[in-house]
Amino acid sequence: MVRTIFYISAIVAVVVVSAAGGIAHPLFWLFIVVLPLVLLGLYDIFLSGHNVLINYPVIGHLRYAFEFISPNIRQYFIETNSSGRPFNRLQRDLVTERAEGKPDALAFGTQYDVNEVGYHRANHSLAPKVVSEAESRVMVGGPACAKPYSASRLNISAMSFGALSANAILALNNGARLGGFAHNTGEGGLSPYHKAGGGDLIWQIGTGHFGCRTSDGRFDPTQFGEKAVLDQVKMIEIKLSQGAKPAHGGVLPAAKITPEIAEIRGIPMGVDCISPPAHTEFSTPRGLLEFVQQLRELSGGKPVGFKLCIGRRKEFMGICKAMMETGIKPDFITVDGAEGGTGAAPIEYSDRLGMPILEGLVFVQNCLVGCGLRDDIKVIASAKTVSGFDMVLKIALGADLVNAARTMMFSLGCIQALRCHLNTCPTGIATQDPGRARAVDVELRQTHVANYHRATIKSLLEIVGAIGLSDVDHLGPRHIYRRVADQTEKNYAEIYDFVPPGNFLGNDIHGYYKPHWDLASVDTF
Numbered sequence: 001m002v003r004t005i006f007y008i009s010a011i012v013a014v015v016v017v018s019a020a021g022g023i024a025h026p027l028f029w030l031f032i033v034v035l036p037l038v039l040l041g042l043y044d045i046f047l048s049g050h051n052v053l054i055n056y057p058v059i060g061h062l063r064y065a066f067e068f069i070s071p072n073i074r075q076y077f078i079e080t081n082s083s084g085r086p087f088n089r090l091q092r093d094l095v096t097e098r099a100e101g102k103p104d105a106l107a108f109g110t111q112y113d114v115n116e117v118g119y120h121r122a123n124h125s126l127a128p129k130v131v132s133e134a135e136s137r138v139m140v141g142g143p144a145c146a147k148p149y150s151a152s153r154l155n156i157s158a159m160s161f162g163a164l165s166a167n168a169i170l171a172l173n174n175g176a177r178l179g180g181f182a183h184n185t186g187e188g189g190l191s192p193y194h195k196a197g198g199g200d201l202i203w204q205i206g207t208g209h210f211g212c213r214t215s216d217g218r219f220d221p222t223q224f225g226e227k228a229v230l231d232q233v234k235m236i237e238i239k240l241s242q243g244a245k246p247a248h249g250g251v252l253p254a255a256k257i258t259p260e261i262a263e264i265r266g267i268p269m270g271v272d273c274i275s276p277p278a279h280t281e282f283s284t285p286r287g288l289l290e291f292v293q294q295l296r297e298l299s300g301g302k303p304v305g306f307k308l309c310i311g312r313r314k315e316f317m318g319i320c321k322a323m324m325e326t327g328i329k330p331d332f333i334t335v336d337g338a339e340g341g342t343g344a345a346p347i348e349y350s351d352r353l354g355m356p357i358l359e360g361l362v363f364v365q366n367c368l369v370g371c372g373l374r375d376d377i378k379v380i381a382s383a384k385t386v387s388g389f390d391m392v393l394k395i396a397l398g399a400d401l402v403n404a405a406r407t408m409m410f411s412l413g414c415i416q417a418l419r420c421h422l423n424t425c426p427t428g429i430a431t432q433d434p435g436r437a438r439a440v441d442v443e444l445r446q447t448h449v450a451n452y453h454r455a456t457i458k459s460l461l462e463i464v465g466a467i468g469l470s471d472v473d474h475l476g477p478r479h480i481y482r483r484v485a486d487q488t489e490k491n492y493a494e495i496y497d498f499v500p501p502g503n504f505l506g507n508d509i510h511g512y513y514k515p516h517w518d519l520a521s522v523d524t525f
Contacts, residue, residue, distance in 0.1 A: 071418065081111050084416075086339070091386045092410055098455035099411035099448035119483040120393060125468025131461040135472045138400050140235060142331045142376040144293075146301025149200075149234040152181035153472065154391060154457055156449075157340075157382050157403035158204050158239070158307070160188025162252045162261045162273075163420070165437035167445075168412055168429045173197025174442065175411075175449025184403060187239050187250050187275065189264050190227050197446070201232050204307070205295070206239040207249055208275035210265040219281045221298055228299035236295050237334060238288070240279070240308040243383055244341025246354040247311065249275030251345065255423040256432045285315075285322035286522045293328050305332035307382070309340075310360040311353070317513075317520035320371045320504075325522055329376050333368075334403065335360045337383030357383035358397055362477075362496045365398030366513065370504035388459025392467075396475040397492060411452040412445045 037058055044050070044057035053060040081089045090111060097104045112119065141148025156176060161169045169191065176183040176199030183199050185191070187206025194201055205224075209217065212224035228236060241247060252261075252273040259269065267273050282291050288306065296304045310316060323329050337357025341350055355363070361381055368374040381399035384406070385391060391402045406414070413427045420430035428439030464472050467479055477492035484490055499510045509517055 075416070082113075086384070087386065087406065087410070087416060091407075092416060094387060095407050095410040095452055099452040101451050104455065115483065115487065117483055117485060120389070121481050121489075122389070122392065122463070122467055122479055123481070124466045127468055129465040129468060129470040131465045131470055131472065133461070135461060135464070136457050138378060140332050140378045140401075141303045142329050144296065144301075144329065145303050145331050147303070148331075149182075149303055151235075151401055152179075152453070152457070153395075153401045153460060154385070154453055155182040155202070155380075155401065155403050156184055156408050157405035158184040158186040158202075158237070158242075159405055159409075160186030160210075160250075160252070161191035161193055161264065162188045162256060162432070163430060164409075165425075165428055165431055165440060166191075166193045167437050167440035167442050168409075169193040170197055171412055171440055171442045171445035172408060172449055173199040173201075174446035175453070176200060178446060179450035179453040181453055182234060184237065188252070188261075190230075190233070191264050195230075195232060198232065200234045202235045202237050203228065203233050204237045204239050206275050207277065207279050208265070208267075208273070210267075213266050215266075217276075217280070221294070224295070225298040228295070228302065233299070233302065235303040235305070235332070236299055237332075238279075238291065238295070238304070238306040240288075240306050241311070241336070241354075242307065242340065243309040243336035243338050243354055243357070245345035245349040246309040246338070247277055248346060248349050249277045251275075251421075253421060253423065258432050261432065284523050284525065285318040286326060288319060289322050289326050289328040289330070292330050296331075303331035305330040305334060305378075305380075307334035307336060307380075309336040309338060310355040310363055312525075313363065313513075313516040314519040314521075315525045316364065317367060317517050318522055318525065320367050320373060321520055322522040323373055324371060329373060332378040332380055333364060334380040334382050335364050335399070337381075340383035340405070357381060357394065361394060361398040362492075362498075366497075366499045366510075367504070369501055370499045370510070370513065372502050372505060374501075388456050388461075388463050391456070391460045392463050392475060393480055395472060396477055396480045400473075407452070408449060411448045412440060413448075 041057035044053035044060065048054065052063055075084065079089070094104060136153050137150050138153060139148050140151050156172055163186065170193050173183050173194055174197040177197055181200070182202050183194065184202040185194050185204050187204050187208060187210060189211025190203055205212065209219045211227065212220050214220050227233065254270055254272050257269060257273060262269050265273065282288050292304050292306065296302065335357065337360055338354030339356055364379060368377060378400045379398055380401050380403055381394035382403040385394065385402050385404040386407050394402055409429055412429050414429050415427055417426050419425050423431050423433055425431040425436060428436045431437055464475065469475065477496065477498060481489045481491050482495060497510060497512065499513070503510055504513065504517055
């Protein structure tokens with residue numbers, strides 16, 4: 001509206017000045033400078049609806065101008081290298097340097113406060129080991145899986161076409177192919193851009209069943225089966241919930257929905273695409289596992305699992321009870337943390353709901369071990385992974401492999417502008433605006449994605465060897481220390497209780513877990 005006022009004023013000024021004899025006429029400056037400000041002031045007072053502008057017309061716009069640029073001022077001039085959120089400058093720079101193939105060595109010592117509560121570290125060994133490249137991969141697939149998949153320890157987490165631009169998806173999938181790792185499609189369906197790169201895919205099925213849905217939004221087994229058997233699809237993931245917005249359906253704002261996206265997803269144009277908060281194909285733990293079995297059969301025996309952010313503990317325990325009762329086990333479980341999230345989410349959900357990744361991993365690990373299920377199920381950690389040490393930390397607490405989303409976006413050129421949901425991403429990654437999306441150079445960025453993956457896996461193996469281990473799976477909670485209060489530290493074996501195998505199968509169930517276990521049911525969440 002402000003721009004409109006100036007445009008109209010300028011047109012009026014040109015007409016009047018032209019009629020009056022040009023710029024030498026005294027009325028020129030009146031119409032060019034004073035009139036637009038007068039019109040703007042009248043608009044501010046009578047039509048703007050802003051308290052500040054009503055009391056301070058014209059000059060009050062300075063307040064909104066400063067507010068608009070304040071996030072950039074804070075990011076570039078005020079925040080320290082280690083204080084930024086959600087990712088600080090040290091983390092962002094590490095990803096960028098590794099993606100671009102630059103040296104990532106640090107001069108003059110760490111910039112982190114090693115005495116700050118929450119600081120993590122590991123003890124090194126005086127007899128470091130050389131860890132084999134074979135340790136960078138994990139075989140995913142339980143006893144019922146006919147087509148197990150050799151997965152990298154680090155893969156691209158779920159990000160849909162729609163949330164990301166076509167060029168971003170192409171660069172990610174090409175990078176996955178170059179680096180030999182997997183790319184999770186996100187719940188938005190199998191788009192042509194996921195398939196064009198030729199990289200391994202983990203097809204995520206959300207509550208909206210995009211890409212395999214009927215006209216009324218229900219699951220379509222025929223559509224699913226036709227796509228799930230594609231050789232490029234290596235695993236199937238059922239999304240129960242995600243860390244950014246647990247118990248809330250995925251959100252794709254109407255501004256980002258193009259005719260192409262509407263066709264791929266099977267949704268209408270012009271309205272926000274909001275997935276249901278819960279699945280319609282099942283409503284109990286038993287039903288979930290029957291759905292797992294159905295997808296495994298329809299896909300020809302490929303690994304099938306589910307993703308969730310831990311919330312009410314009894315609900316996950318109900319799933320564990322259902323596994324034991326039915327004999328149906330997922331091939332993997334992806335644990336998302338409340339600190340995760342790449343797209344649009346209600347602020348209260350992002351800030352206040354869900355269990356953080358480390359607590360969630362420990363809980364899932366204890367439940368599976370306590371039920372005697374752990375050996376047949378792989379655990380994937382998904383939330384805020386930047387470095388090889390981040391992977392070491394998550395694997396030590398129960399993960400077998402790790403997914404990363406936002407750091408993969410950094411390798412594409414993301415600058416953490418926090419505009420992912422507005423369709424105005426300045427780097428062309430999280431937008432459907434063709435003019436902006438062309439900024440993602442697929443040929444260049446696919447190499448950056450592969451570089452970042454390779455360097456991070458290399459870091460993982462080197463740190464494991466520095467700890468004195470030759471096998472990544474030998475990492476455990478005793479290897480990671482966390483600074484706690486009173487200038488002391490504890491390793492995670494001291495911070496958390498880890499239950500012995502089969503603990504939930506007897507009468508002496510660990511006291512923390514027993515109340516939740518007693519409430520858990522296979523017939524209700």
